[in-house]
Amino acid sequence: xxxxxxxxxxxxxxxxxxxxxxxxxxxxxxxxxxxxxxxxxxxxxxxxxxxxxxxxxxxxxxxxxxxxxxxxxxxxxxxxxxxxxxxxxxxxxxxxxxxxxxxxxxxxxxxxxxxxxxxxxxxxxxxxxxxxxxxxxxxxxxxxxxxxxxxxxxxxxxxxxxxxxxxxxxxxxxxxxxxxxxxxxxxxxxxxxxxxxxxxxxxxxxxxxxxxxxxxxxxxxxxxxxxxxxxxxxxxxxxxxxxxxxxxxxxxxxxxxxxxxxxxxxxxxxxxxxxxxxxxxxxxxxxxxxxxxxxxxxxxxxxxxxxxxxxxxxxxxxxxx
Amino acid sequence: xxxxxxxxxxxxxxxxxxxxxxxxxxxxxxxxxxxxxxxxxxxxxxxxxxxxxxxxxxxxxxxxxxxxxxxxxxxxxxxxxxxxxxxxxxxxxxxxxxxxxxxxxxxxxxxxxxxxxxxxxxxxxxxxxxxxxxxxxxxxxxxxxxxxxxxxxxxxxxxxxxxxxxxxxxxxxxxxxxxxxxxxxxxxxxxxxxxxxxxxxxxxxxxxxxxxxxxxxxxxxxxxxxxxxxxxxxxxxxxxxxxxxxxxxxx
Numbered sequence: 001x002x003x004x005x006x007x008x009x010x011x012x013x014x015x016x017x018x019x020x021x022x023x024x025x026x027x028x029x030x031x032x033x034x035x036x037x038x039x040x041x042x043x044x045x046x047x048x049x050x051x052x053x054x055x056x057x058x059x060x061x062x063x064x065x066x067x068x069x070x071x072x073x074x075x076x077x078x079x080x081x082x083x084x085x086x087x088x089x090x091x092x093x094x095x096x097x098x099x100x101x102x103x104x105x106x107x108x109x110x111x112x113x114x115x116x117x118x119x120x121x122x123x124x125x126x127x128x129x130x131x132x133x134x135x136x137x138x139x140x141x142x143x144x145x146x147x148x149x150x151x152x153x154x155x156x157x158x159x160x161x162x163x164x165x166x167x168x169x170x171x172x173x174x175x176x177x178x179x180x181x182x183x184x185x186x187x188x189x190x191x192x193x194x195x196x197x198x199x200x201x202x203x204x205x206x207x208x209x210x211x212x213x214x215x216x217x218x219x220x221x222x223x224x225x226x227x228x229x230x231x232x233x234x235x236x237x238x239x240x241x242x243x244x245x246x247x248x249x250x251x252x253x254x255x256x257x258x259x260x261x262x263x264x265x266x267x268x269x270x271x272x273x274x275x276x277x278x279x280x281x282x283x284x285x286x287x288x289x290x291x292x293x294x295x296x297x298x299x300x301x302x303x304x305x306x307x308x309x310x311x312x313x314x315x316x317x318x319x320x321x
Numbered sequence: 322x323x324x325x326x327x328x329x330x331x332x333x334x335x336x337x338x339x340x341x342x343x344x345x346x347x348x349x350x351x352x353x354x355x356x357x358x359x360x361x362x363x364x365x366x367x368x369x370x371x372x373x374x375x376x377x378x379x380x381x382x383x384x385x386x387x388x389x390x391x392x393x394x395x396x397x398x399x400x401x402x403x404x405x406x407x408x409x410x411x412x413x414x415x416x417x418x419x420x421x422x423x424x425x426x427x428x429x430x431x432x433x434x435x436x437x438x439x440x441x442x443x444x445x446x447x448x449x450x451x452x453x454x455x456x457x458x459x460x461x462x463x464x465x466x467x468x469x470x471x472x473x474x475x476x477x478x479x480x481x482x483x484x485x486x487x488x489x490x491x492x493x494x495x496x497x498x499x500x501x502x503x504x505x506x507x508x509x510x511x512x513x514x515x516x517x518x519x520x521x522x523x524x525x526x527x528x529x530x531x532x533x534x535x536x537x538x539x540x541x542x543x544x545x546x547x548x549x550x551x552x553x554x555x556x557x558x559x560x561x562x563x564x565x566x567x568x569x570x571x572x
Contacts, residue, residue, distance in 0.1 A: 102408030106339035
């Protein structure tokens with residue numbers, strides 16, 4: 001057993017109803033432990049994001065789910081199938097976008113998608129695939145002449161050719177310029193609209209925040225936190241930040257900081273952090289009213305962001321000495 | 322089974338279409354052997370092998386036939402598979418339910434098509450330009466030599482692909498690993514002789530001279546090529562063993 005911090009609502013007894021189920025997954029290469037007891041579930045139809053810094057074990061996890069590597073310990077079910085035992089059956093129902101997978105350079109776009117369709121029992125129509133990834137205009141272009149972003153979208157088209165129930169995307173936008181990322185995201189959102197379950201890894205927070213229904217933060221071979229973006233931020237125990245323009249009376253020392261509120265006056269801005277935003281806010285406004293400070297100009301309440309959570313979790317890595 | 326055959330055929334068609342789109346592949350595979358055939362062939366017109374009535378070109382044309390088979394089956398397939406592996410195309414294929422045998426079958430079928438075409442062109446040009454044609458009753462020997470040559474050198478091509486570690490070095494390594502042997506095997510010079518005994522023994526151990534002699538046997542009467550057949554069979558077995566041991570779908 002492991003002491004992993006698992007925050008997920010799935011009961012260990014349930015084996016159906018999840019597109020992906022991972023329990024106590026461990027993987028070692030020699031004496032190096034890459035995964036130290038990973039647990040998470042992916043529901044049908046959702047976009048699930050495995051977020052973590054480089055070297056956290058994201059790709060290893062994905063490769064085990066895809067049946068490319070056997071796990072050292074734990075159980076894994078993908079669409080109810082054990083990938084290590086029945087990878088061939090799994091291939092018919094999954095699509096994969098791997099890191100650094102090339103194309104036959106001399107094939108044309110439509111030609112390549114079309115032969116990929118022939119590999120699957122129930123392929124998606126060619127025209128639809130070209131539409132989803134916005135490659136219709138370059139359908140007769142040789143693959144070697146495509147841009148990086150177009151190639152990645154061709155990756156998607158190939159991954160979708162078999163009309164998969166589940167798509168794995170391993171760091172789909174790493175190294176892209178903003179425009180290529182935007183179109184890549186659009187393609188992923190198109191996929192989601194088709195009802196495809198997507199398991200995606202990334203080390204970009206904005207990508208996870210934008211695309212994912214649920215997120216799991218993987219760090220040093222363990223899931224640190226899992227849940228929706230808001231849940232993850234809330235469960236990390238980060239405080240809500242309340243700030244407002246420092247009233248001149250407060251700056252001049254004519255009023256005192258309210259009792260029981262940890263208010264920091266930083267020149268023109270006053271800031272406090274709280275675990276109970278509603279109560280703190282009420283007391284601040286009461287205090288302002290009592291001292292005739294008005295409605296507190298520039299009042300801002302910000303929930304802890306995924307970025308705050310992520311930076312707190314991944315900042316100092318205790319595993320690295 | 323039929324599904325695999327159908328998929329392999331489709332793969333082979335795509336490979337062929339791609340092959341002809343690339344000037345470098347097509348040029349190297351076809352232009353190089355045919356250029357050698359015409360240039361060196363022209364230098365041998367009117368000459369006879371020392372002490373015989375056999376024309377130089379009667380030996381030279383089938384030697385270049387063997388050379389073409391090796392370029393198409395060994396150099397081309399070997400460097401192609403190395404590049405496919407290096408680029409991650411083989412790995413991508415493994416993400417699909419396509420049976421490995423169908424994919425490799427397609428690559429091999431395309432290689433066979435290319436090899437047969439270059440052999441046919443070499444034979445045709447050798448006949449038109451130099452009047453060299455198979456001896457009466459030589460066609461079975463020619464067909465048999467062609468089949469054995471393709472099987473042996475395609476296997477060795479798959480084997481060498483596992484040794485090549487980068488896409489850039491694929492072509493050069495494939496060529497460099499057989500051109501010197503082809504030269505000292507006398508493929509480019511029908512009157513080539515004078516090797517020290519140890520070297521000619523070494524040459525006889527390689528499959529290049531064996532295939533060239535099988536092809537020559539289709540053009541001019543030679544004793545039954547027992548050793549050449551054994552040689553090719555042994556190299557095929559060695560190559561297949563190496564492939565089974567070392568072949569990888571990704572780097």
